[in-house]
Amino acid sequence: MSEEDVKEKGGSDSWSAEQVHEVKKGDTLWKIAERYYGDGSLYMKIFEANRNILKDPNLIKVGQKLRIP
Amino acid sequence: MRKLVLLSVLMIVVAGLILTGCSKVKGQAEAALKAAEKVISEAKPEAEKIVPDQIKAVEAALNGAKEKFGKGDYSAALSDAQAIPGKVKEMLASLKAKKDELTATWTNLDQGLPKMMESIKSRVGILSQSKKLPGNLTKEKFEEAKSGLDNALKEWETAKESFKGGKLGEAVAIGNTVKEKAAQVLQILGMPVPAAAKS
Numbered sequence: 001m002s003e004e005d006v007k008e009k010g011g012s013d014s015w016s017a018e019q020v021h022e023v024k025k026g027d028t029l030w031k032i033a034e035r036y037y038g039d040g041s042l043y044m045k046i047f048e049a050n051r052n053i054l055k056d057p058n059l060i061k062v063g064q065k066l067r068i069p
Numbered sequence: 070m071r072k073l074v075l076l077s078v079l080m081i082v083v084a085g086l087i088l089t090g091c092s093k094v095k096g097q098a099e100a101a102l103k104a105a106e107k108v109i110s111e112a113k114p115e116a117e118k119i120v121p122d123q124i125k126a127v128e129a130a131l132n133g134a135k136e137k138f139g140k141g142d143y144s145a146a147l148s149d150a151q152a153i154p155g156k157v158k159e160m161l162a163s164l165k166a167k168k169d170e171l172t173a174t175w176t177n178l179d180q181g182l183p184k185m186m187e188s189i190k191s192r193v194g195i196l197s198q199s200k201k202l203p204g205n206l207t208k209e210k211f212e213e214a215k216s217g218l219d220n221a222l223k224e225w226e227t228a229k230e231s232f233k234g235g236k237l238g239e240a241v242a243i244g245n246t247v248k249e250k251a252a253q254v255l256q257i258l259g260m261p262v263p264a265a266a267k268s
Contacts, residue, residue: 014265015181017188017255036259038206039199069191 019068023060036068045069094143101150102138105131108157116160118236119167123160130156171237178244179232181265182225185251189218192258205259217254221247 021032029043037045047057049069054060109127116124130153138146193215196202202211225247232240252266 013184013263015184015263017185017260017263017266019188019260034203036203037195037199038201038203042195042199045195069188069195 021066021068023062023064023066025062027060027062029057029060032066032068094147098134098138098143098147098150101147101153102131102134105134105150105153105157108154112157112161112164115235116164119171119238120160120164123163127153127156127160168237171241174241175232175237175244177265178228178241178248181263182244182247182251185248185255185263185266186218186221186225188260189214189221189251189254189258192260193218196258203259206257210257214254214257217250217257221250221254224250 019036021036023032029046030040033043033046034040043057046066046068047054049067053064053066060066109124109131112127113124130149134146134149134153137143137149196206196211197215202208206214224243228240228243228247231237231243248266252262255262255266
């Protein structure tokens, strides 16, 4: 996992271990899943965790902040 | 002859007075010791769990007073026994402060730790389905994280049992250990360690 490409931070809650990924140019859910889970085929885990902001797993926007479960 | 009789009577009266006074002090000391024992026995069950050192000190003071009583030093026994309820009162004030502090710490742990461990469980569950682990995580490290999580979950149950049993100090101590272990697992998994788990 490249530290430069990945922006990680906790949530506002002081106990939250939630990992957040800010979408960069060229990112896809598959690539993000590969980065965090080592396996792109698990991209639906990220999609499901972000259904509140994502309507389609193939449509993510630069700057979107995605929860990584 | 008359003087001798008077002197004898006087001596008998004085001796009687001394004996009566002595017997009175003995009775007062006995009553004070009983009262001290009672306040200690009432405070002991909770004090043993929260301020064990202080209850031991108060019990030592009671034993000291009993020892003096046993040696016939009733005045000293009375004085020492009469001081015990005050010491118990101080201990109870200290117990309350400690209990409030431990309860606040426990409440904080109880609100945060389960949430933190849920995040770890979720990630471990997903990584267990992965065909290949991410670059920053070896198979060995992943196994270490899984066993760390299992231990943390088990210990958290122990902490909750201690809390239910009124052992606040023990519950908080175990809770803090769980917090440290969970933070280590988060680091292994490359996940952010929450601010509350860093302190």
